[in-house]
Amino acid sequence: MEEASKVSRYLYTLIILFLIWLALTASLDEQELIFGFVLSAIVAAMTYPIFTTRGLANLHPKRVAYAIAYAPYFLWAMIMANLDVAYRVLHPKRPIRPGIVHCKTILKTNPGKLSLANSITLTPGTITLDVDGDDYFIHWIWVPDEVLHAESEEVHVEKASENITRPFEKFLKVIFG
Amino acid sequence: MIGVGVYLALIAIATLLSMYRFMVGPTTPDRLVAVDIMTTITTGLMVLFALYYKRIIFLDVALVYAMLAFGGVIAFARYMEGGL
Amino acid sequence: MISVYYFGAIALVLVGLYGVLVKKNLMKILISLSIMETGVNLLLISIGYVSGKSAPILSEGVKWNQAVDPIPQALVLTAIVIGVATTAMALSAAILIYEKYGTLNVEEIRRLRG
Amino acid sequence: MNEIPIILFTPLLAGVLAWLINVKGARELIGVIGAATPLALLAKLYSPIVSNPNNPLTYKLTVSGFNLTFKMGMLNWYFAVIASLVGLAMAFGMVSTSKNGYDWLFALISYTGVLGVFLSWDFISFFLLWELMTFASFMMVLKRNRHESLKYFVLSVIGAYAMLLAIALIYAKTGALDFDSIRQALYMDAMLGSISKGETALIFVLFLTAFGVKAGAWPLHVWAPGAYSETDQSYTAFFSGALSKAGVYGFLLLYILMGAKLYYALGTFHGHLTFAYIIAWIGAITVVVASFLAVLQEDIRKLFAYSSVGQVGYILLAFGLGTGLGFAGGLFHVLSHAVFKGLFWLVTAAIILQTGKTEFKDFGGLAEKMPFTFAMGLIAVLSLAGIPPMAGFASKWLIYEAAISAHMPLVAGAIFLGSALAFAYVVRFLYAVWFGQRPSDLEDVKEAPLPLLIAMAILAIPNIVFGIAPGLVTNYLNKALGGQIVGGNYYKLVTQTGTYNALTVALLLVVGLAIAGLIYIYGAKARKIPVTNTYQSGNPVTEEFNLSIRRNFYLPLKEALAFWLRYSFDRFYERIAQLSEDFADALREGFYNGNVQAYSWYLAVILLILALWGVL
Amino acid sequence: MLKRSLAIISILIIGYWLAQGLAGVPFGEDKMLVGHYYLQHVKEQTGAVNAVTAIVVNYRGFDTLGEVTVLFIASTGVGALLWRKKRGRTARTEGSVVLTTGVELLFPFIVMFGAYIFIHGHLTPGGGFPGGATMATAFLLLYMAFTIYEIPHKAFEKVEGIAGMSYVLVGLIGLAIGGYFLFDWIWQTWHWGSDNIGRLFSGGFIPVIYTIIGIKVGTELSGIVDNMLKEEVRE
Amino acid sequence: MNGQYASLLIALPLISAFFVPLIKGLGRKVVMAYLVLITALQTAIAGWVANEVYSTGKPIIVMAGGWKPPVGINLYIGHFAALFVLIIAVISFFMAFFSFKAVTVEPVDKYAMLFLLLMLGATGMIVTGDIFNLFVFMEITSITAYALTAYNKTGEAAEASMKYIVLGGIGSSFFLIGVALIYGATGTLNMAHLAQLAGAIDPTVAQVGLALIIFGLAVEAELFPLNAWAPDAYQAAPHPITVMFSALVVKAGLYAIARLLYILQNANGWSGVLKLVIIMATLTVVVAEFSALRQKDVKRMIAYSSISQVGMIAFALALGTQAGVDAGVFHMVNHAIVKALLFLTVGYVGVALGGTAIENFRGLGKRMPLTALTLTIGSLAAVGIPLFNIFWSKVRILLAGVEAGYSWSVALILGASVVEAVYYLRLIHTMWFVEGGERVRENFVIGVIALFLAALIIAIGVYPNDIWTIVQKAGQDVFNVANYIKNVPLMGVGA
Amino acid sequence: MNALAALGEVLVLIGTFFYFLSTLGLIRMPDVYNRMQTSTKSATLGSLGVIIGVGIWAVGNGLSWAWLVKATVIAVFLLLTNPISAHALIRAAYKSGIPLWHGSVVDKYREHIEAKEKVETEAPQEGGEE
Ligand code: NA
Numbered sequence A: 001m002e003e004a005s006k007v008s009r010y011l012y013t014l015i016i017l018f019l020i021w022l023a024l025t026a027s028l029d030e031q032e033l034i035f036g037f038v039l040s041a042i043v044a045a046m047t048y049p050i051f052t053t054r055g056l057a058n059l060h061p062k063r064v065a066y067a068i069a070y071a072p073y074f075l076w077a078m079i080m081a082n083l084d085v086a087y088r089v090l091h092p093k094r095p096i097r098p099g100i101v102h103c104k105t106i107l108k109t110n111p112g113k114l115s116l117a118n119s120i121t122l123t124p125g126t127i128t129l130d131v132d133g134d135d136y137f138i139h140w141i142w143v144p145d146e147v148l149h150a151e152s153e154e155v156h157v158e159k160a161s162e163n164i165t166r167p168f169e170k171f172l173k174v175i176f177g
Numbered sequence B: 001m002i003g004v005g006v007y008l009a010l011i012a013i014a015t016l017l018s019m020y021r022f023m024v025g026p027t028t029p030d031r032l033v034a035v036d037i038m039t040t041i042t043t044g045l046m047v048l049f050a051l052y053y054k055r056i057i058f059l060d061v062a063l064v065y066a067m068l069a070f071g072g073v074i075a076f077a078r079y080m081e082g083g084l
Numbered sequence C: 001m002i003s004v005y006y007f008g009a010i011a012l013v014l015v016g017l018y019g020v021l022v023k024k025n026l027m028k029i030l031i032s033l034s035i036m037e038t039g040v041n042l043l044l045i046s047i048g049y050v051s052g053k054s055a056p057i058l059s060e061g062v063k064w065n066q067a068v069d070p071i072p073q074a075l076v077l078t079a080i081v082i083g084v085a086t087t088a089m090a091l092s093a094a095i096l097i098y099e100k101y102g103t104l105n106v107e108e109i110r111r112l113r114g
Numbered sequence D: 001m002n003e004i005p006i007i008l009f010t011p012l013l014a015g016v017l018a019w020l021i022n023v024k025g026a027r028e029l030i031g032v033i034g035a036a037t038p039l040a041l042l043a044k045l046y047s048p049i050v051s052n053p054n055n056p057l058t059y060k061l062t063v064s065g066f067n068l069t070f071k072m073g074m075l076n077w078y079f080a081v082i083a084s085l086v087g088l089a090m091a092f093g094m095v096s097t098s099k100n101g102y103d104w105l106f107a108l109i110s111y112t113g114v115l116g117v118f119l120s121w122d123f124i125s126f127f128l129l130w131e132l133m134t135f136a137s138f139m140m141v142l143k144r145n146r147h148e149s150l151k152y153f154v155l156s157v158i159g160a161y162a163m164l165l166a167i168a169l170i171y172a173k174t175g176a177l178d179f180d181s182i183r184q185a186l187y188m189d190a191m192l193g194s195i196s197k198g199e200t201a202l203i204f205v206l207f208l209t210a211f212g213v214k215a216g217a218w219p220l221h222v223w224a225p226g227a228y229s230e231t232d233q234s235y236t237a238f239f240s241g242a243l244s245k246a247g248v249y250g251f252l253l254l255y256i257l258m259g260a261k262l263y264y265a266l267g268t269f270h271g272h273l274t275f276a277y278i279i280a281w282i283g284a285i286t287v288v289v290a291s292f293l294a295v296l297q298e299d300i301r302k303l304f305a306y307s308s309v310g311q312v313g314y315i316l317l318a319f320g321l322g323t324g325l326g327f328a329g330g331l332f333h334v335l336s337h338a339v340f341k342g343l344f345w346l347v348t349a350a351i352i353l354q355t356g357k358t359e360f361k362d363f364g365g366l367a368e369k370m371p372f373t374f375a376m377g378l379i380a381v382l383s384l385a386g387i388p389p390m391a392g393f394a395s396k397w398l399i400y401e402a403a404i405s406a407h408m409p410l411v412a413g414a415i416f417l418g419s420a421l422a423f424a425y426v427v428r429f430l431y432a433v434w435f436g437q438r439p440s441d442l443e444d445v446k447e448a449p450l451p452l453l454i455a456m457a458i459l460a461i462p463n464i465v466f467g468i469a470p471g472l473v474t475n476y477l478n479k480a481l482g483g484q485i486v487g488g489n490y491y492k493l494v495t496q497t498g499t500y501n502a503l504t505v506a507l508l509l510v511v512g513l514a515i516a517g518l519i520y521i522y523g524a525k526a527r528k529i530p531v532t533n534t535y536q537s538g539n540p541v542t543e544e545f546n547l548s549i550r551r552n553f554y555l556p557l558k559e560a561l562a563f564w565l566r567y568s569f570d571r572f573y574e575r576i577a578q579l580s581e582d583f584a585d586a587l588r589e590g591f592y593n594g595n596v597q598a599y600s601w602y603l604a605v606i607l608l609i610l611a612l613w614g615v616l
Numbered sequence E: 001m002l003k004r005s006l007a008i009i010s011i012l013i014i015g016y017w018l019a020q021g022l023a024g025v026p027f028g029e030d031k032m033l034v035g036h037y038y039l040q041h042v043k044e045q046t047g048a049v050n051a052v053t054a055i056v057v058n059y060r061g062f063d064t065l066g067e068v069t070v071l072f073i074a075s076t077g078v079g080a081l082l083w084r085k086k087r088g089r090t091a092r093t094e095g096s097v098v099l100t101t102g103v104e105l106l107f108p109f110i111v112m113f114g115a116y117i118f119i120h121g122h123l124t125p126g127g128g129f130p131g132g133a134t135m136a137t138a139f140l141l142l143y144m145a146f147t148i149y150e151i152p153h154k155a156f157e158k159v160e161g162i163a164g165m166s167y168v169l170v171g172l173i174g175l176a177i178g179g180y181f182l183f184d185w186i187w188q189t190w191h192w193g194s195d196n197i198g199r200l201f202s203g204g205f206i207p208v209i210y211t212i213i214g215i216k217v218g219t220e221l222s223g224i225v226d227n228m229l230k231e232e233v234r235e
Numbered sequence F: 001m002n003g004q005y006a007s008l009l010i011a012l013p014l015i016s017a018f019f020v021p022l023i024k025g026l027g028r029k030v031v032m033a034y035l036v037l038i039t040a041l042q043t044a045i046a047g048w049v050a051n052e053v054y055s056t057g058k059p060i061i062v063m064a065g066g067w068k069p070p071v072g073i074n075l076y077i078g079h080f081a082a083l084f085v086l087i088i089a090v091i092s093f094f095m096a097f098f099s100f101k102a103v104t105v106e107p108v109d110k111y112a113m114l115f116l117l118l119m120l121g122a123t124g125m126i127v128t129g130d131i132f133n134l135f136v137f138m139e140i141t142s143i144t145a146y147a148l149t150a151y152n153k154t155g156e157a158a159e160a161s162m163k164y165i166v167l168g169g170i171g172s173s174f175f176l177i178g179v180a181l182i183y184g185a186t187g188t189l190n191m192a193h194l195a196q197l198a199g200a201i202d203p204t205v206a207q208v209g210l211a212l213i214i215f216g217l218a219v220e221a222e223l224f225p226l227n228a229w230a231p232d233a234y235q236a237a238p239h240p241i242t243v244m245f246s247a248l249v250v251k252a253g254l255y256a257i258a259r260l261l262y263i264l265q266n267a268n269g270w271s272g273v274l275k276l277v278i279i280m281a282t283l284t285v286v287v288a289e290f291s292a293l294r295q296k297d298v299k300r301m302i303a304y305s306s307i308s309q310v311g312m313i314a315f316a317l318a319l320g321t322q323a324g325v326d327a328g329v330f331h332m333v334n335h336a337i338v339k340a341l342l343f344l345t346v347g348y349v350g351v352a353l354g355g356t357a358i359e360n361f362r363g364l365g366k367r368m369p370l371t372a373l374t375l376t377i378g379s380l381a382a383v384g385i386p387l388f389n390i391f392w393s394k395v396r397i398l399l400a401g402v403e404a405g406y407s408w409s410v411a412l413i414l415g416a417s418v419v420e421a422v423y424y425l426r427l428i429h430t431m432w433f434v435e436g437g438e439r440v441r442e443n444f445v446i447g448v449i450a451l452f453l454a455a456l457i458i459a460i461g462v463y464p465n466d467i468w469t470i471v472q473k474a475g476q477d478v479f480n481v482a483n484y485i486k487n488v489p490l491m492g493v494g495a
Numbered sequence G: 001m002n003a004l005a006a007l008g009e010v011l012v013l014i015g016t017f018f019y020f021l022s023t024l025g026l027i028r029m030p031d032v033y034n035r036m037q038t039s040t041k042s043a044t045l046g047s048l049g050v051i052i053g054v055g056i057w058a059v060g061n062g063l064s065w066a067w068l069v070k071a072t073v074i075a076v077f078l079l080l081t082n083p084i085s086a087h088a089l090i091r092a093a094y095k096s097g098i099p100l101w102h103g104s105v106v107d108k109y110r111e112h113i114e115a116k117e118k119v120e121t122e123a124p125q126e127g128g129e130e
């Protein structure tokens, strides 16, 4: 992933920070706005090199749209999964069959990988134990038979990925690349 | 209003349970997880308090708290795996 | 009347003191000291509390006579920072001790005596 | 500004100068001038003091918020002049014996201290100069022997602090620190009784301790032998002759300041004042114990040290009689002891300087080699042994008379026993050092140097003068004590029970000696034996049980006293010192044990005490 | 065991005693004396809405100056104690991409939020110390995520010193302008922001001092973290 | 000049400490010279302040931010504070010179900062007129002291520091509880205001609060048995810092005890607390003297001696009489001078001969005559020999003690003083009358400082009148609370 | 009382219930990994409910919109950070050697690490021979 220009990266950081400022103050008082802008400009100048590589390209409408769409999708997945956990916790027999499985991702950028990992973690039943390159190691509370009894490593990864990473990747691939 | 009692009772039970895990362990990560949960619950509790007192300023406090707690948990986690 | 806050504060102080008095590990003693400090801070804050009154920030329609005592809160801010500073010093001393003595057991850290 | 500050501080100043300049010659010159000045000024002050007994010379100054008062009445003058006489002799002696600024500095500081003690008229200056005197004399000993100096110092400090506590108690009760006010307040209080019996007794005991240490009174005398021996012997002349009188003076002060109070508070015992009775007995015991111990010594310094202790015992005993005659006798003995014991120490200084030896076994036949010193020694021996017409006889005679008239026969017995013992040890000194065979290594011994001889002469003269004309002293003392206590004239002393005519005795003695001399020179037909002959009756002397006069001469006495000698206060104090050191170690190791948790417990315990004290 | 029992008995007695004392200052009752004065006058006298902040920076400025000093001492002291000829980080495991990326994304936000906290000190519960601590958290996270990360110590130390000096200077300017050390000349002499009470640009020198403190605390705490996380490196 | 400029006493050390990071690159010499310069400036300011206070006879009330007490924190620079701030500055100045020679362990820039802040802390404790501000300055002092104790980075240094931290931490926590209680009962923190309101405090609260406050301060003031940290800290700290500890830091703690005791003298249970302090002080003297008796390390021996003197000062200050406080203050001055000299010379021996064990002192009179001479003068002064300064204050204390009815304490203290005499004389004997090694060249500046202090000891010993006048004024400043209240321009909040 | 307030309150109720659930999992699950499974995310969801619920509830009660905005900021922050800390914790637990529960069925991570270590230990040996 090639880097965007400094200006682009700076502006992107500035915009995001200013938006955050708006949210933080939750106020439209011009004093806050003026100060917030100045502050964002300063902080952005100091932090844009580590904050972003792609700059304004992040604000491509498609990406924004996918990101907005991802929110309810993810929330729903999360709630569903939480109910599943509720079942396992409340069930007197505590039906668990845990294990650590191996997935691969198609995402290339770090923010993408982060989002995927977080999404996985937040969805109950799975936690990202480690990420090493494209390999994700996931602690799974109920390893299904198809994954557990996969005939080969490849199949294992394929089945696991299908269950765990794929559902998120289709959004994240667009948002983060 | 269902009453403050129900939330507080649930939160109180939750806090007690995580306290129990913190005390009992048995491993250090167990205790850390308990702490992590406690901090999360406390953040929520602070937000509830903000509403109870009708002071929006307390939301800032909750956010600072969440942030410091995050830093703390990460620090402990990294310490445990020898990442410092 | 002893309120639950006072009780909690005193309890923390006493638990801290107990730790200092019985724990052999230096780190545990330092943690106990911190617990004690926390108790003291809680006590300070509790002393400034006035039933039914709000934080002493006079915005959102809070009038001067609807706020709790602001002084203890100001004091606690200072006390907390002082506690942090003490803890930082104590930790560095502990690091040094561990380096030189290879132990954190207080019964073995007594080259200076008599 | 009058003479008092000059009298007081000239020695100190001279000492500091001598120490700073520290050039041979200049040092000694400054020292001697500094030591002579007080005597000269005191002499000048004689007639104003005597003509104005009720209007003493006064000097006041304010230091650190304290009003310091110095007064020179007749008694003060008397003590001061004795001190400065001995001080001058010491200075001359030190010209010969002491070769460094250090000695001069501290000797002269202690001189100032002694004078100050005698002239102070309030407790702050008294204590200040008392401490100065103690400290300086201690430094003289410290240089030579740490152990003995420490013993001296610890006992002195205990004494000083006892005094301080007593002063503080008096101050707390009367609000006064100057002697006049205290005397008045305590006199009033004798009737009122607001100071309880117990408190009075406590103050008394504290003062007794303080002054007893300095005077070397039993059982606080243990420092004296070591300290007197382990310093420059010229200085010891002053140390034992003048400085120890500070303690004696303290006992006198006790009468002056709180006599009435002590009488009313403590009452009488068998017709005597209780407190005085105690002092008398302390004196008596001191006389007996010290004299016995003196007899047993093998080192001449130790001998005279114990002898000094014993002689001071006489003075205490005299004061303890509580009668006018007792005071007169005691005060006279202050003078005589100062001059004869001072002389003794100077003689000792000369002997040690010229021979480098201190033990009887190493001496013999020195009279030939050091005739002048021998003559001086003889005067001292006569005076000490109480042989007329020396000053020592006059004062002892007065004390004896006083004891008889005060109906204290046992005490009088102590005097008698002491005299007998004194005779025993001086005879040994006389013979063992000066006569008999002379060890071969003493062949080259020369007469003592001139300054030392001058020093001896300074002290020898008063021995004879006040011996022949004791009335000079008693007349003065009568005035000082405010009554016709001792009758007679310059040459004759008259008391209620007896009369002593010194002149007659002196004349008789001179005639007797003349006759004896003639007989010796013309009558005796003895073969002259060289005094270096080391054979005795043709037999070699066995080492282990040598009862020659030079070695273990009084061994049978020692064996007879073996049971009593087992009990030594000296060892008792050493044991206490050992115990306190062990205690110190235990405390240190136990309390400061290094464990921070233990230390935290100390905090908790204090909190607990606070809590219990609050809860209960 | 004996020790434990003794300790328990002791602390129970001490606790009982403390409780007795506390019974004399009943919980929840209004015990204010000077406190009332502050609440009544804080707005006109200092321009701050947050009475605590006004007390901390204005009324009891000496305490706060001392507090800043204490933290400075800690940072200096830790630096002195852990000083070695050559020091470096000796972490054994890398942070995963989750942590590193997360920290990178959070870093500007946390710094920003720290600034938000100290700049709003006179309006909300916050101020220089929590703001600075928040900023330091941002650096702490960098240390956690990146095993080779180090703050630019020299620059940080200088910033720390300059910030401290600035605080004292602000106080000295007050002495020069108003005749009193730590005098709030912005509010009391210049009357800046007096029509703005409750908005950002008010509060006299409180935001100024809190900014200084925030920067100082941020650099100090980061410095302490830096010192604690590094060990002696031997060649 | 405006009295408010006395705030420079606080501002200068602070701003100078903050400035150090900007010059640390210039090397050790520059940093040390800077330390000398700043302490000299501080001395000048302190001199000006002292002159102002003593010539006008009125205290300077610094009001931070222009707020009148009790709304604002005020500094109260009365006769006591003026005197002691000057002493602090002067001793710091001397120790800055000594640090040149004595402090070689890196990082010296940190040392310089901590040094200045230690000076600041002690100054602040003495000048502040607010009880919580006192706590803050006390913490500044003690945390700096923790750091400096461990500065040498040896195991012993760290150990000593840790002990100090643990005990100091407990002490300050309970002190703060005490402050909280007193605040809860009165609603104010200003000392003058507290003094006005003290009589009305609920008896139990007053008793607990006062006891806790004194407890906390007693740890800093090294009262037995809360002083176990002290000998270790004294021994392990760099030599100049030991001087600061004994001459300044502990004085600030003692002053704080005295100030708060008398401020709260109308509180219930006051006399009981007084009695307790007297008991602790007396035991401090006794235990410390005995502990010093057989020390093999001279620095540690003098540390114990210092503690015992501190006990004596605390005893005097807690007598509850004007005479006692005057005597205590006098002793504080004298002890500051004497202990500065003793630790300076002993420390210098440690630097020059590689340690402070008693063996190093053999024949010191020949090896380092100037050092030995001044050390001897200091020792004699410590023992309380006449014509040395301590004699006067010691006599004053003992007289005041018996006058106040504490004869038993005085007797114990005197008994312990006998022990003190013994160990100092052993030291003197070792220096002068035992054979030692080669002659060592002595440092000129340290020699001058030592001689100056020795001269001061003798000057006060020979002519104590002027200092006594000054000290009496300082003593009244502490004892006369009515005057204190009158001098603080309280604005009448609430009442 | 209006619909918004009611919605808010319900969300809060759900949130607190998830808090309870989360800690229940903390108690019931057999090892640290499974405890984390059930607790960290439930707590996060609970917080989400509570915090957003409070925001809505406040708005419903006539307080300003700023409530909802700020509440959302906190919620988003938690949503971002809680999984990171959960990840860091589980990784730390694994790396500090806490064994998996005996009922665990598979551990691909162990195989991965062992494979990696083998490569690392062999590589320098080859280098040494050259
Ligand atoms: Na998940």
Ligand code: NA
Pocket: B036, B039, B040, B069, B070, G081, G082, G085
């Ligand atoms: Na969290």
